[in-house]
Amino acid sequence: MVSAVRSRRPGVLGLEAVERALAALARFKVIARILSVKNIRVIATAAVRDAQNGRDFIERGERAIGTRIDILSGETEARLAAQGIMMGFIDADGVAGDLGGGSLEVIDLAQDRLNDAATLPLGGLRLIDTTGNKIERAVEIVDNALASLPWIRNGAGRTFYAVGGTWRALAKMQMDRVDYPLRVMQGYRLTTREALDLCEQFRKVKKPLDLPGISGVARARREVLPFGALVLERLLRQMEPRQVVFSVFGIREGLIYSLLPPYERARDPLICFCEDYAALRSRSVEHAYELCAWTDKLFSDPALEETAEERRLRHAACLLSDVGWRGHPDYRGEQAINTISHAGLAGVDHPGRIFLALSVFYRHETSENDGAGLSDRLRSLVSKRVQRRARIVGAAIRAAHMLSIGMAGVIDQTPLSYENGVLVLTLPPAYAALDGERLRRRFRSSGRIGWQEGGSPILRLRGSTPRLRRNEF
Known part of the structure; x- marks a missing residue:
C-alpha cells in the first residue's frame, strides 16, 4: 500500500x-x-x-x-477500512475511522452491513500543511468537516473502531502510561472518557513531544500525533460512542477480505487461527476437536451455564490446549501463557484472549502452582468469572489429556455424562487400566478451583469404588 x-x-x-x-x-x-x-x-x-x-x-x-x-477513491478507502474491521472482529457494530496522512475515512457498519461512509481531508500531514503546523488553527477545520456528517451521531452509545498508525501510537502511549501488561494493539479498548483524557493531554501541554511514552513512538510519526489526537478528540465529542477499540486491521486486511469467497468470509477468524495453530504445534487436531465435544458434556449442567461467546472461547481453548507440549515440562505453563496472550489472534477481545491464555496455563499448572509475573498481571485485567472459567476449562483439559495422552480416539470412548445430577466419567474395559492414583490425583488436584458454589453433587468413575465430590473435580 x-x-x-x-x-x-x-x-x-x-x-x-x-x-x-x-x-x-x-x-x-x-x-x-x-x-x-x-x-x-x-x-x-x-x-x-x-x-x-x-x-x-x-x-x-x-x-x-x-x-x-x-x-483508491475515498469511498473505496472507507469501505476497505470497514471490511478490515469485519475481518478482525466478530459482529462489529459501530463506526470505523481510518486516519492516514492525507485523509480520514469514516463508515458506519453493523455486523455485515456497510452503511453511511465519507472521506474527509483531515489526515495529519494535510492538517500540518493546511495550518502551518499550528494546532489551534486546526480545531475549527476539524469541527466544520465533521459537522458535514450528521450521521456520525448514529455512533452514540456504540463502538468507535480506530484504525491507522497515528491512533495506534496514541494507544501505545496509553499502554505505557498505565503499564498495561498485554502489549497487543488489536482489540485494545478504552472508554470514551479515557480516550478523551489521552487526547486532551496534547491540548494542555506546551510541548506535546515531551509527553511520557512518546519516546516509544517512531520519530517520523511524532509530528502528526497532536493533530491525530485532535481529530480523535473532536470526533468522539460529536459521536459520543461508548468505547474506543483500536484495530491493526485496516485497508490492507479489508482488501484481502474483499477478495475472499463468501464461504471464507463467513468462517470464524478465531477458530480458523486456532485450528491452523493446532495443526502446526499440537499432536492431534482431531483430539483438539474431541476435547470440544467432551467438554460440551461437562458444561451441559445448568450450574455451569455459559453464553454462546463463552462456548466459542472454550472451544478455542481446547484447540490451543496442546500447542506447548514440546516445551520443557517445568515451563510449559509459562510459555503457553506468553505465546497465546501475544499470538496474532483475530475475532477476540482482550478479556477473551486472556481467558485462552489462562485456560492453557491451567492445563499445565495446578492450582497450587499458579505462577507469578505475567499470569498474575493478566488475571488483574479480567473478571472473577473469566478467571474461574479458565480454571475449570484448564482442569478439564488436564484430566482429558491424562486419559488420552493427547491422541485422538480415546476421550470419545471415555465420555462424561450426567446421571441424576451426578457427573459420571465412563471408562470402558479397554481403558480400565487408566484408572489409578495418578488419574484420581488429576481430578483431585483440580478440586480447589471452586467448581460449583453450593451443593455437593459427586463425580464417580463408573465401576470404581471411591467417590469424589464434583466440586473437587
Whole structure:
C-alpha cells in the first residue's frame, strides 16, 4: 500500500520520500519473486490521489513493482477500512475511522452491513500543511468537516473502531502510561472518557513531544500525533460512542477480505487461527476437536451455564490446549501463557484472549502452582468469572489429556455424562487400566478451583469404588 509521502510543498509528493517509496516497491518485487507470489495488488491512498505529481509517481511506481497500482477513491478507502474491521472482529457494530496522512475515512457498519461512509481531508500531514503546523488553527477545520456528517451521531452509545498508525501510537502511549501488561494493539479498548483524557493531554501541554511514552513512538510519526489526537478528540465529542477499540486491521486486511469467497468470509477468524495453530504445534487436531465435544458434556449442567461467546472461547481453548507440549515440562505453563496472550489472534477481545491464555496455563499448572509475573498481571485485567472459567476449562483439559495422552480416539470412548445430577466419567474395559492414583490425583488436584458454589453433587468413575465430590473435580 502506497500511503502518505510528504513534501515541504503542500499538495506535492516530496522527492526524497518518493525515492524511498520507489525503492520499497522494487524491493517488494524481488521478495514476491523469491516467494513465488502470483498475484500482487498495489493500492495508493489519499496522499497520492490528491497530489499534483501523483500521476507521475504512479507511473514510476508501476515500473518499479512491475504491476498496476490502483488509486483508491475515498469511498473505496472507507469501505476497505470497514471490511478490515469485519475481518478482525466478530459482529462489529459501530463506526470505523481510518486516519492516514492525507485523509480520514469514516463508515458506519453493523455486523455485515456497510452503511453511511465519507472521506474527509483531515489526515495529519494535510492538517500540518493546511495550518502551518499550528494546532489551534486546526480545531475549527476539524469541527466544520465533521459537522458535514450528521450521521456520525448514529455512533452514540456504540463502538468507535480506530484504525491507522497515528491512533495506534496514541494507544501505545496509553499502554505505557498505565503499564498495561498485554502489549497487543488489536482489540485494545478504552472508554470514551479515557480516550478523551489521552487526547486532551496534547491540548494542555506546551510541548506535546515531551509527553511520557512518546519516546516509544517512531520519530517520523511524532509530528502528526497532536493533530491525530485532535481529530480523535473532536470526533468522539460529536459521536459520543461508548468505547474506543483500536484495530491493526485496516485497508490492507479489508482488501484481502474483499477478495475472499463468501464461504471464507463467513468462517470464524478465531477458530480458523486456532485450528491452523493446532495443526502446526499440537499432536492431534482431531483430539483438539474431541476435547470440544467432551467438554460440551461437562458444561451441559445448568450450574455451569455459559453464553454462546463463552462456548466459542472454550472451544478455542481446547484447540490451543496442546500447542506447548514440546516445551520443557517445568515451563510449559509459562510459555503457553506468553505465546497465546501475544499470538496474532483475530475475532477476540482482550478479556477473551486472556481467558485462552489462562485456560492453557491451567492445563499445565495446578492450582497450587499458579505462577507469578505475567499470569498474575493478566488475571488483574479480567473478571472473577473469566478467571474461574479458565480454571475449570484448564482442569478439564488436564484430566482429558491424562486419559488420552493427547491422541485422538480415546476421550470419545471415555465420555462424561450426567446421571441424576451426578457427573459420571465412563471408562470402558479397554481403558480400565487408566484408572489409578495418578488419574484420581488429576481430578483431585483440580478440586480447589471452586467448581460449583453450593451443593455437593459427586463425580464417580463408573465401576470404581471411591467417590469424589464434583466440586473437587
